[in-house]
Amino acid sequence: MSQACQHMEAGLRLSDHYVEVSVSQREILRSGKNTNRCLEKELIITGDIDRQKNSVGQSQIFDGPNGKRYNLLLGNAGMGKTTLIKKLCLDWSKDRLPQFDFVFLLDGRLLTSAEPVHSLQTLLLSQSSFASPCADPEQVYAQVLAAPKRVLVVFDGFDELRDYETLLQTQEKDLVASLQRGSKAQAFTVKQLFSGILQRVLLPGCTLLLATRPRGTASQLLRRADSFLEVCGFTPTHVETYVSRYFADPELRASALDLLKSCSYLHRLCWNPGVCRLACGVLEQCKGSEALPRTLTALCHEVLCLKLEKAGGGAQSPAEAEKQKTVEPAEEALTEISNNPRGRRGQSQSRTRPRAAVRTGSRCQRARRTKGQGKPDEDNVCKDANRTGDLELLSHLGSLAWEGVKSNSSTVPRGRTISTKLRAFGLRTGLLLSQSFMKSSSTEKEETEARGRDDNNGTGGVAEGECKDKEGNTEALFDCEDNILLWANPFLQSYMAAVHLVFSRAVTERSFLQTLPFQSGAKGRRKPQREELELTQRFAVGLLFHNTTKLQRLHSLSDAAFTDIVASRQALVMKHLEGLSFGDLSPAQVLEVCNYVYEASFTHKESGQDTGDKMLAHLAIHLPEFLTFRGVPLSPPDVFTIENALSKGGAEGRSFCLDLEDSGIPICGLKALVGLSNINTYRACIADVVTLWEELERRGDESLLQGAVSKFTIHPLRATQVRHIEHLEKLVGIHTHKRLSDSSSQSGSVLAEGVPAVKELHKLEFQLGPESGPLALPKLWALLPGLQNLQHLDVENSKIGDKGAEKLANALVSLRSLEILNLSENCIGDQGVKKLGVALKDLPKLHCLSLYSNVISDEGAESLAAVLPHMASLTDLDVKYNKMTDVGAQSLGASLKKCKKVKTLRMWNQCIPYGVFERLQHQDSRILCH
Numbered sequence: 001m002s003q004a005c006q007h008m009e010a011g012l013r014l015s016d017h018y019v020e021v022s023v024s025q026r027e028i029l030r031s032g033k034n035t036n037r038c039l040e041k042e043l044i045i046t047g048d049i050d051r052q053k054n055s056v057g058q059s060q061i062f063d064g065p066n067g068k069r070y071n072l073l074l075g076n077a078g079m080g081k082t083t084l085i086k087k088l089c090l091d092w093s094k095d096r097l098p099q100f101d102f103v104f105l106l107d108g109r110l111l112t113s114a115e116p117v118h119s120l121q122t123l124l125l126s127q128s129s130f131a132s133p134c135a136d137p138e139q140v141y142a143q144v145l146a147a148p149k150r151v152l153v154v155f156d157g158f159d160e161l162r163d164y165e166t167l168l169q170t171q172e173k174d175l176v177a178s179l180q181r182g183s184k185a186q187a188f189t190v191k192q193l194f195s196g197i198l199q200r201v202l203l204p205g206c207t208l209l210l211a212t213r214p215r216g217t218a219s220q221l222l223r224r225a226d227s228f229l230e231v232c233g234f235t236p237t238h239v240e241t242y243v244s245r246y247f248a249d250p251e252l253r254a255s256a257l258d259l260l261k262s263c264s265y266l267h268r269l270c271w272n273p274g275v276c277r278l279a280c281g282v283l284e285q286c287k288g289s290e291a292l293p294r295t296l297t298a299l300c301h302e303v304l305c306l307k308l309e310k311a312g313g314g315a316q317s318p319a320e321a322e323k324q325k326t327v328e329p330a331e332e333a334l335t336e337i338s339n340n341p342r343g344r345r346g347q348s349q350s351r352t353r354p355r356a357a358v359r360t361g362s363r364c365q366r367a368r369r370t371k372g373q374g375k376p377d378e379d380n381v382c383k384d385a386n387r388t389g390d391l392e393l394l395s396h397l398g399s400l401a402w403e404g405v406k407s408n409s410s411t412v413p414r415g416r417t418i419s420t421k422l423r424a425f426g427l428r429t430g431l432l433l434s435q436s437f438m439k440s441s442s443t444e445k446e447e448t449e450a451r452g453r454d455d456n457n458g459t460g461g462v463a464e465g466e467c468k469d470k471e472g473n474t475e476a477l478f479d480c481e482d483n484i485l486l487w488a489n490p491f492l493q494s495y496m497a498a499v500h501l502v503f504s505r506a507v508t509e510r511s512f513l514q515t516l517p518f519q520s521g522a523k524g525r526r527k528p529q530r531e532e533l534e535l536t537q538r539f540a541v542g543l544l545f546h547n548t549t550k551l552q553r554l555h556s557l558s559d560a561a562f563t564d565i566v567a568s569r570q571a572l573v574m575k576h577l578e579g580l581s582f583g584d585l586s587p588a589q590v591l592e593v594c595n596y597v598y599e600a601s602f603t604h605k606e607s608g609q610d611t612g613d614k615m616l617a618h619l620a621i622h623l624p625e626f627l628t629f630r631g632v633p634l635s636p637p638d639v640f641t642i643e644n645a646l647s648k649g650g651a652e653g654r655s656f657c658l659d660l661e662d663s664g665i666p667i668c669g670l671k672a673l674v675g676l677s678n679i680n681t682y683r684a685c686i687a688d689v690v691t692l693w694e695e696l697e698r699r700g701d702e703s704l705l706q707g708a709v710s711k712f713t714i715h716p717l718r719a720t721q722v723r724h725i726e727h728l729e730k731l732v733g734i735h736t737h738k739r740l741s742d743s744s745s746q747s748g749s750v751l752a753e754g755v756p757a758v759k760e761l762h763k764l765e766f767q768l769g770p771e772s773g774p775l776a777l778p779k780l781w782a783l784l785p786g787l788q789n790l791q792h793l794d795v796e797n798s799k800i801g802d803k804g805a806e807k808l809a810n811a812l813v814s815l816r817s818l819e820i821l822n823l824s825e826n827c828i829g830d831q832g833v834k835k836l837g838v839a840l841k842d843l844p845k846l847h848c849l850s851l852y853s854n855v856i857s858d859e860g861a862e863s864l865a866a867v868l869p870h871m872a873s874l875t876d877l878d879v880k881y882n883k884m885t886d887v888g889a890q891s892l893g894a895s896l897k898k899c900k901k902v903k904t905l906r907m908w909n910q911c912i913p914y915g916v917f918e919r920l921q922h923q924d925s926r927i928l929c930h
C-alpha cells in the first residue's frame with residue numbers, strides 16, 4: 001500500500017507533492033423533521049475563525065469521545081478527497097493510524113458490475129484499491145472478521161451523495177440473513193455487499209469513511225453519520241508550498257510564483273488543489289503574465305490545448321500553425337519556465353520535454369523534424385488530415401462529456417458504444433482514463449509491479465491505466481474493451497461538455513437556451529444546481545467570449561459559421577441575463593450569475609467585448625441593493641467575482657448593503673469587499689469581523705478600520721448557536737471598553753463612541769433551544785447590560801428557570817429602551833416572576849410582555865398583579881398556560897382595572913375554573929382566552 005498510494009497523478013508522488021491541508025470538522029443542524037433535505041443546507045457554515053478552530057489533524061480524524069465510526073468526508077470536485085484518502089492510507093502503512101489493523105478502499109465505480117460473483121472476502125481482498133495479492137486469503141479474512149472494530153473501510157469514487165442513498169435502501173430479509181451468515185459463496189453483487197457494509201450488516205463496528213461531494217440529497221446517510229469532515233482547500237501559503245514543490249528549480253519556482261501572484265483570479269482559483277494542479281501545468285509552459293489565463297474557462301482551454309499538443313495531434317488552425325512557425329525558434333531558446341524543472345531530476349520523459357519538443361509528438365510532425373524542413377505541401381496535407389480527424393474526435397468527446405454531465409457521472413456507461421479511435425484519442429490526450437475495476441490477481445500484480453518500478457525510478461508514477469512507450473508517450477496500459485472509461489478530470493469533462501454545447505451543430509439554439517441556468521418556473525429557479533452542470537454552464541458562457549483565434553482548435557466550423565454561431569449565442573446569453581428577475585434568485589443563484597458573467601466579461605476585444613462588458617454592466621445595475629449571500633459557502637474565487645460585480649456597480653453609481661453571514665467567507669475576502677467604497681453596510685460572522693478589525697489595527701490602516709467599524713451591522717440578531725452569543729459577548733466587550741483589546745492603542749479614536757453595530761442592535765432573538773440555550777445563558781446575562789438600545793428581546797424556550805429570571809432581572813435595569821420581552825416556555829416560577837416584576841416596572845417603554853407557558857402559580861400572579869399598574873407603557877400581557885388558579889386570575893383581573901393602557905391580557909389555563917374565567921372576561925373585555 002505504501003507504494004501504490006504514492007501515485008497522485010501522472011508524474012506526481014504523494015511523498016514529494018502532498019501539501020498537508022486542513023480538515024475541518026463540520027456541525028449539522030439536526031432538525032429531525034427533514035427527510036429529504038440537501039446536505040449542504042443542513043451543514044452549519046461557520047465563519048473563518050471557527051473553521052480554523054474546528055480543524056483537525058489528519059491523525060485525529062478518527063478520534064472522538066466514542067471513536068467516530070461513520071465519517072463523511074466532504075469536498076467539491078478537485079478539493080482533494082481522494083488525495084487525502086491516499087495520504088491516510090500511506091500514513092496507515094507507516095503505522096501512523098495504529099487503531100486499524102486493516103484498511104480497505106472501495107471504489108464506487110465497482111458498482112458498474114452487476115454480476116453476483118463476489119463474497120465479502122473477495123471484495124475486500126481482491127477488489128479493494130491498493131490491495132496487493134494476498135498469499136493466504138483465508139487466514140487474513142479470518143483476522144478481519146475476528147476484530148471488525150480494528151477495520152477501516154473507505155468508500156470513494158461516488159459522484160454524488162445520491163449514489164450512497166440507493167445503497168441504504170432496505171434489503172430483503174433473506175439476503176440480509178445470508179450476508180450475516182458470512183456466506184463465503186461468491187454469489188453477491190457489489191451493490192449487495194456495499195449495502196451490507198453501509199447498513200452495518202457486514203463488518204459491524206468497523207469504521208467507515210465516505211468521501212463525497214456535498215450537493216444532492218441523502219437524508220438517510222446524514223442520520224447515520226456521526227462525523228462530518230471537510231477538506232478545506234489551499235490557503236495562499238499552501239499554494240506557495242504546492243508550486244514550490246512542483247517547480248524544483250529555484251529560479252523557475254520564483255518565476256512561476258511571481259506569475260501566479262500577478263494574476264489575482266488564477267491565484268484565487270488555486271484554492272482548489274485540483275485547479276492549482278492545472279494552473280501549474282499551464283505555468284510550466286507560460287511565456288509571460290499576458291499569456292496567463294484570467295478565467296476558469298481560459299485555464300481549462302490552455303490545459304486542453306497542452307494535452308492535445310502532448311498527445312501529438314495538436315489540432316491547430318492554419319492561422320495558428322503559421323503563427324507557430326515564427327514563434328517556435330524563439331520558444332526553444334526560451335528558458336523562462338518552459339523547461340520542466342523535473343527534467344533535471346531525471347523524471348518522466350513525456351513530462352519533461354521542453355514545449356517545442358513536445359509539439360513534435362505526432363508522426364507527421366516527427367517526420368518534419370527528421371527530414372529537416374520537409375516539403376511544405378506534404379506538411380500541410382499531414383496537418384490538415386490530423387486537424388480534421390482530431391477535431392472530429394474532439395467533437396465526439398464533447399458530446400460524450402455532455403452525456404456524462406447530464407447524467408451526473410464521470411464514467412462512460414458500459415453499454416455506450418465508442419469507436420476504437422475515439423477511445424484511443426481520449427486516452428492519448430489524457431482526457432479519459434481506462435480502469436479495470438474487477439481485478440484478476442495477475443493484473444493486480446502486474447499493476448503493482450509496474451507502479452513499483454515506476455516509483456523506484458523516481459519517475460513519479462503513471463495514472464492508473466497508463467504507461468509510457470519508449471519515447472515517453474503516454475499510452476493506455478491494460479486498456480481493453482472491458483475496462484471502464486472515465487473522465488480523468490471533472491473540470492475538463494465540464495469544459496468539453498461546454499465545447500459541445502457551444503460549437504456542435506447538433507445543439508439547436510433552443511436546446512442551447514435550455515441549458516442556461518435557472519430555466520424552469522419560480523420554484524425550479526430555487527433548486528440547487530449540480531456542480532458539473534453549473535461548471536458546464538459557466539464554461540459555455542466563457543467560451544462564447546473567449547479569444548476567437550484560440551478557439552479555432554476546438555471546432556471545424558467555417559469562419560462565417562463560427563461568427564454566426566458565436567454572435568447568436570452571445571445574444572441568447574445576453575437576453576437570458578436580461579430576462580432574469582434578480583429579486584427571485586436565491587443567493588446561490590446570484591453567485592452563479594456573478595461567476596458566469598465574470599467568465600464572459602473578461603474577454604478579448606475581438607470576441608465581442610461589448611457584449612461581455614454589457615453583461616457585467618447589466619448585472620451591476622440589477623443586483624439587489626440588499627445583496628445577501630447568507631447560507632452560501634463563498635470560496636476565494638467566488639469573492640473575487642462578487643467583488644468584480646460590485647466594483648462595476650460602483651462605477652455605475654450603485655451602492656450595496658451586503659449580507660455575508662453564514663457564508664464562511666475567508667477574512668481576506670471580507671476585507672476586500674468591506675474595503676469597496678460603494679458598500680453602505682455589511683453583516684458577517686462577528687468573530688471574523690473582529691479579527692479583521694484587529695488586523696487592520698495592527699497594520700495601522702485607520703481609514704479602512706474606520707469604514708469597517710462604521711459600516712458593520714448586526715441588527716436584527718438571531719442567535720442559534722452558542723458561538724453566536726460568544727461572538728456577541730466579545731463585540732459588546734469592545735463596545736463597552738471602546739477599544740479592540742487591552743493592549744490596543746490606535747483603535748481608540750475609531751471606537752471613541754463605541755461600536756455603532758451594538759448601539760444599533762434593537763432586536764435580539766435567542767433561539768438556541770432548550771438543549772444548547774442553557775449553555776449560553778450566563779454569557780447572555782453578562783452581555784445584556786451592554787445592549788442599551790435593545791427594544792426587542794426574545795428568549796423563548798430556553799429553560800431559563802427562576803435563576804435565569806433573577807439574572808435577567810438584574811440585566812433589565814440597563815435596558816431602558818426595551819419594548820418587547822418574550823419569555824415564553826422558560827420554566828419560570830413564582831420566585832422568578834417576583835424578581836422580574838421588580839425590574840419590569842422600571843422599564844419605561846415596555847409594551848409587550850409574554851410569560852406564556854411557564855410555571856407561575858397564584859403567588860407569582862399576585863406579585864405580577866402588584867406591579868402591573870406601575871408598568872406605564874404595557875399594552876399586552878400574556879400569562880396563558882401557567883399554573884395559577886382562580887385566585888391568581890382574579891388578582892390579575894382586579895389589577896387590570898387600574899391599567900388603562902393595557903389592551904390585552906391573555907391568561908387562560910386549565911386550573912382556572914371556566915366559570916370564573918368567563919366572569920372575568922365579562923367584567924373586562926380585554927381579558928382574552930386566545
Ligand SMILES: Nc1ncnc2c1ncn2[C@@H]1O[C@H](COP(=O)(O)OP(=O)(O)OP(=O)(O)O)[C@@H](O)[C@H]1O
Pocket residue numbers: 008009012017018019020021075076077078079080081082083084213242273274275277490
Ligand atoms: N493535499 C494535496 N496536496 C497536493 N496536491 C493535492 C492535494 N489535494 C489535491 N491535490 C491535487 O488535486 C488533484 C485533485 O484532487 P482529488 O482527486 O483528490 O480531488 P477529489 O476531491 O477527490 O475530487 P473528485 O470529487 O473529483 O473526486 C489531485 O490529483 C492532486 O494533484
